[in-house]
Amino acid sequence: MxxxxxxxxxxxxxxxxxxxxxxxxxxxxxxxxxxxxxxxxxxxxxxxxxxxxxxxxxxxxxxxxxxxxxxxxxxxxxxxxxxxxxxxxxxxxxxxxxxxxxxxxxxxxxxxxxxxxxxxxxxxxxxxxxxxxxxxxxxxxxxxxxxxxxxxxxxxxxxxxxxxxxxxVDYIDGETLFDVIKNQSKLQDDTLINSIIKFNEDLRTMTKQGQISEEASSIRALIDLSDLATVMPIERAIKRTIIDKLEDTREQQAIVNAVELNF
CATH class of the missing domain: 3.40.50.300 (P-loop containing nucleotide triphosphate hydrolases)
Structure with a gap:
């Protein structure tokens, strides 16, 4: 990597x-x-x-x-x-x-x-x-x-x-984000990486609408999420790396809803 x-x-x-x-x-x-x-x-x-x-x-x-x-x-x-x-x-x-x-x-x-x-x-x-x-x-x-x-x-x-x-310096997405996850995390499953990118697009939309804070859709969080997804179910990886970092229960629930839609 x-x-x-x-x-x-x-x-x-x-x-x-x-x-x-x-x-x-x-x-x-x-x-x-x-x-x-x-x-x-x-x-x-x-x-x-x-x-x-x-x-x-x-x-x-x-x-x-x-x-x-x-x-x-x-x-x-x-x-x-x-x-x-x-x-x-x-x-x-x-x-x-x-x-x-x-x-x-x-x-x-x-x-x-x-x-x-x-x-x-x-x-x-x-x-x-x-x-x-x-x-x-x-x-x-x-x-x-x-x-x-x-x-x-x-x-x-x-x-x-x-x-x-x-x-x-703005967030990256699409093919660029795919390359970053593939090169900088342990996750090599293309299908799962594409699902994570789609999930991140939903997070970015919620960020722009003010539903969740920006750090929830950071590249750093996605790399951690992708690493954890190699050793545990994706839902639990998202909980460990994103949901549990947030203190606002409404933000947490919004991400739970996005997880259910994407995975």
Whole structure:
């Protein structure tokens, strides 16, 4: 199974993202949860042969989470000294790697201005913990991902957003989704895969009508569902991977109805 590739019938999504990276532009991947934003970033990392350092944003994100922290270390002579352990931002800058900032709009707005100099033409940062000035090595790129409108997210600061070029990453369907399930899950039964795709189309329709939340029809959930379908009945696989994740009983019942119609 090829676990590392992003697939989309709209080839401009990947091709434009790669071109922007080669132009040293900051890339903002915008789309619903589970639509493949992280997979796209991983595929860019693999294609460009540049390792990726990841920051997972939350309301608890602070400067230490981004830049690193001081700690006490015992040296070869047996005495102790204070050293600074580089965080993901500084590691990526020094090594000319990719920095991936996931769910950037989950972070408190006051936590991110420290990255302004990293994200503009300067590609430079003064470490507030050590005073060291870090200039990004050639090859350094920034990719951020954003899920708009979800609980816990905040409107993205315009000054920050203006430092990125945006690519919309939507859910995939049809033959493209068939290829993803076939290549990235353990399920190889074509008939069952086609039934899962039809079931997912119903979920997407219910999502658009506001009957269920978007994560119920995510690619991530479908891959898990397809894996489980190789070791248990499809109805139970759907219960484990989709239905039981939802807290709203009306959403759960809507999916139960879709299961009965499709399987």
């Amino acid at each position: 090829d676990q590392a590739r992003y697939i989309n019938k709209d080839e401009t999504v990947f091709n434009d993202a790669q071109a922007l990276m080669q132009l040293n532009k900051n890339l903002l991947l915008k789309g619903p949860t589970g639509s493949g934003k992280t997979k796209l970033a991983e595929t860019l990392s693999e294609t460009l042969n540049r390792p990726m350092h990841q920051v997972n944003c939350s309301v608890d994100l602070d400067a230490e989470s981004l830049l690193g922290f001081k700690t006490i270390k015992t040296n070869e002579e047996g005495s102790q000294e204070i050293v600074f352990i580089d965080g993901p931002v500084i590691q990526a800058m020094k090594q000319g790697h990719i920095l991936y900032i996931d769910e950037i709009n989950m972070a408190k707005p006051e936590a991110l201005p420290i990255l302004n100099g990293v994200l503009d033409y300067r590609r430079k940062l003064t470490n507030p913990f050590t005073g060291e000035v870090i200039e990004a090595a050639p090859g350094f790129n920034v990719i951020a991902a954003i899920n708009e409108g979800y609980i816990g997210t905040l409107p993205m600061n315009e000054a920050l957003k203006n430092r990125f070029v945006v690519i919309q």
